[in-house]
Amino acid sequence: GESVGLHLPTLSVQEGDNSIINCAYSNSASDYFIWYKQESGKGPQFIIDIRSNMDKRQGQRVTVLLNKTVKHLSLQIAATQPGDSAVYFCAGPNYGGSQGNLIFGKGTKLSVKP
Amino acid sequence: SAVISQKPSRDICQRGTSLTIQCQVDSQVTMMFWYRQQPGQSLTLIATANQGSEATYESGFVIDKFPISRPNLTFSTLTVSNMSPEDSSIYLCSGGQLNTEAFFGQGTRLTVV
Numbered sequence: 001g002e003s004v005g006l007h008l009p010t011l012s013v014q015e016g017d018n019s020i021i022n023c024a025y026s027n028s029a030s031d032y033f034i035w036y037k038q039e040s041g042k043g044p045q046f047i048i049d050i051r052s053n054m055d056k057r058q059g060q061r062v063t064v065l066l067n068k069t070v071k072h073l074s075l076q077i078a079a080t081q082p083g084d085s086a087v088y089f090c091a092g093p094n095y096g097g098s099q100g101n102l103i104f105g106k107g108t109k110l111s112v113k114p
Numbered sequence: 115s116a117v118i119s120q121k122p123s124r125d126i127c128q129r130g131t132s133l134t135i136q137c138q139v140d141s142q143v144t145m146m147f148w149y150r151q152q153p154g155q156s157l158t159l160i161a162t163a164n165q166g167s168e169a170t171y172e173s174g175f176v177i178d179k180f181p182i183s184r185p186n187l188t189f190s191t192l193t194v195s196n197m198s199p200e201d202s203s204i205y206l207c208s209g210g211q212l213n214t215e216a217f218f219g220q221g222t223r224l225t226v227v
Contacts, residue, residue, distance in 0.1 A: 036218075041220075041223075042221070043118075043206055043218035043219050043220045043221045044157070044206070044218045045218070046216075046217060049215050089156060094159065101145070101147050101159055101162055101216075102147075102216060104156045104157040104158075105156060106155075106156045107156050
């Protein structure tokens, strides 16, 4: 089965610095990964996704890197802002394929210091 | 992207009672799911809501405790039956198309006393 986990439960960064949140997965057949941001009292919000035929994907201030060799992905946030403070989850397909339902990592709480 | 609305947003219920949570999507989606998120923890999939047929439950979740309906492609309900304090949690509905990201409602915060 798939498992998705995060290396660090908390991350504290200075405003303006870059943030890197890491995630590992176990099923090499997984072909799709998503990063979600969850603010307090809200549901998870889609940030960015990446498919296994890519190593890197960029969005607005965010970049996701996928290393299939070591089954690791990361979310990089450039110039972190106080509004980025939230819990970040990586998620992947539950059964090793893109069947629609997701398994979530444990989450990393990002705190941005002004 | 789909906009997902859940209600109620929160409730406090007596043990032994049942609560039905509604999930409405603003467009037709292929997939709808129900998750549980206990305080300070990650999301755990309860079941896949199948349109016009019985839901598909994950290990540890059963239909008698969490009956689910999905009468059409935009609406689903989750009932938490015979509640106990251990059922206190956030319940989240999500929806999306196959092989794309899933979108989430804001969640229903349930407290059982």
